Amino acid sequence: MIAEIGHFALVLALCVALVQATLPLIGAARGHAGWMALAGPAALAQLGLIGLAFAALMHAYIVSDFSLLNVAQNSHSTKPLLYKISGVWGNHEGSMLLWVTILALFGAAVAACGHSLPPALKARVLAVQAMIGLGFLLFILVTSDPFLRLDPAPLNGNDLNPMLQDPGLAFHPPFLYLGYVGFSMAFSFAVAALIEGRVDPAWARWVRPWTLAAWSALTAGIALGSWWAYYTLGWGGWWFWDPVENASLMPWLAGTALLHSSIVVEKRDALKSWTILLAILTFSLSLMGTFLVRSGILSSVHAFAVDPARGVFILALLSVAIGGSLLLYALRAPALKAGGLFAPVSREGALVINNLLLASATATVLIGTLYPLFLDVLNAGKVSVGPPFFNATFVPLMIPMVAAMVVGPLLPWKRADLAGALTRLALAGALTLLVVLIACWQRGGPSAMALAGIALAAWAVFGALAEWAGRIGLFRLPAAESLARARALPRAAWGMTFAHAGLGVAIAGMVGASAWVDERILTARPGDVIPLAGYSLSFESVGEATGPNYTARRGRFTVSRDGHVLGILEPEQRHYTVTGMDLTHAAIRTSATDDLYLALGDGDGSGALTLRLYHHPLVPWLWFGGLMMVAGGLLSLSDRRLRIGAPATRLRAQAAATA
């Protein structure tokens, strides 16, 4: 019964979306205040209805209602509660429901928080948002109904793939979707602005919180996914240029570009039509990302057309959404008024470089991901595009991007003095050189690629710190005044420092993970002591262990360094009883500067076990850097100017500046 209520709520939500997508738009065009005001309550009603449907499916999973096909296929009564819950979005139908739930959440947030928005803009934004919802609700109800019943109901379910029964993966899809769907707000604002034919700094400020929230969530989602891949697959790999991963990287790159170009719109009233285009492209890539991984996690590009009915529907949905908005762009964008002028060497110029490089990087990944499919359609044979392609194309684009990222914030708007900015970076440059020398000395002449990576990482971190120190006058002014300045620094400035430095920290982790790994594969028996990179591991014992839905063989190792015991590692080899799958559960000891990674293999019959041991220097920095970037995004999100309406003085100052 509860499932039927959920299904019915979805149908109702579809009806509400239909109203919300049309009437407010007409109202905005004719100046009908009542029709415009309809959008707000409609958006809230949508959240209520879709939320109800989501809760109904969640309930079915929690109580293990196997009369639902979706639950029977993806759950099992012995599964731990966390994975019963995450099982809701661990499959295609449920993940689509999560998608529209988040979409409704964003729509309702605009309805509830957008008091400062002009009524016509608000009505149009919510109407566009409802159009997206309309498409997705139709898709769910027509091709992917999660509430299908099964008669007779089976006694138990098929269980969720054990690979997906993992805390990292339980939260990976929701974050990813928060990011993908969050960019729908930027899209809706862009389309609404095109309909109105006006983009101004106030518009940029209204969009910014949504873009920032989406970007932060997507960053967190990608980092979680990569972390999960690292500790589950665990060959020291954290990124494989798999189509599924690329699908999430593309909107991230485009979204990062959008985040930066919208600053120019906000501060200088320039780059308007480009920013609008970026907003449309970012969400288009998000849509593509959703569908490339549309069955949750496991399928990749192949899945795009595995089911012809869904494939046709998806293609139609993409054509209408992306094609429609690009057509609107072609018609309306030329009419947008061009804004302030600027010299090539200026803050704007630096942000344009950032945008060009990020856009090229996005195009590179897009080509690398889709090219094989193109050739296939042409019957021109198949090629495989792998890491060598991306290393040769993507990495060279990122090097100047990071190098310029440090200089950009030091350049003033309109016209800048590059030499002056570089002088202020002299100390950062010297420290970078020092780090490179230390790396050379420590690692004994590492590869050029690793050195370039370390140099970039250090440059990004020290550069961000130099910019921050310059702002607060560190060592130049009395300490008390510096402190006062640091306190008065806008949160957005803090956010930038965190995010830029975080990227540097993450790059250092990437270098450590790809260039400096130490690994050993050996057989050992209890009592053996194994040395690795200064650590020593003593194999204490091996025994049986039981989990809620698996049995395991568990090894016990003591880690010590210079005679001090540091901790215990207990790697497992698990056998999941329902699915019959065997999985290695590695044990990882993380310190501030390295990871010790231990996985258990098969026995040889005589009591000895195969062991895989890794020492990964700097790897924890990869996730820590990602965390810093997310923190930067959230800090910037909490900036005062985004919470409070546009200060009138700034607008006047801007008008004076452009006049």
Add this chain to the structure above:
Amino acid sequence: MTPRKLLYLLPLLAFGALTAWFAAGLGRDPHLLPSALIDKPVPQFELPPLPGYAHGLNTADLASGEPQLLNVFASWCLPCRAEQPVLLRLAREQGVAMRGLDYRDRPEDAVAWLATAGNPFRSIGADTENRVAIDFGVYGAPESFIIDGQGRIRYKHVGPLTPEDVRQTILPLLASLKGR
């Protein structure tokens, strides 16, 4: 239209081309792709074994007189792990002759992975350079090919094999090839 206005039309045109391409691809059954390879003999190749294994894989191995299943896998490939129990059951319970193509992988990783996940293959070719996979038209792992006794590709499955795929397609096809 002025040239400047045409510039704004560019994104739409690019997207239109992209959509047309996808639409062309949609009409095809991806399980049968690429049609060019179906019923053709397998490409000529010779691959070394993984370290510690006695046999690699070559063209002659795939034309041994009995139908076989060639599975493209990699240690880093997540769906391959999901598929592994299905492959193991196929090999152990159904006695299907299976060969493996280790795709874009570090051989040591593949060895370690097979040691923990189980090895359903009679022999495995280490395609570290990704040469042979290209000849087979592999886009991603996992993919499975059914090859008849004469070494011709009869069927291609893209993505992980599920128990249903095995029941409905793979086993009947293997049986019919065997009966011939």
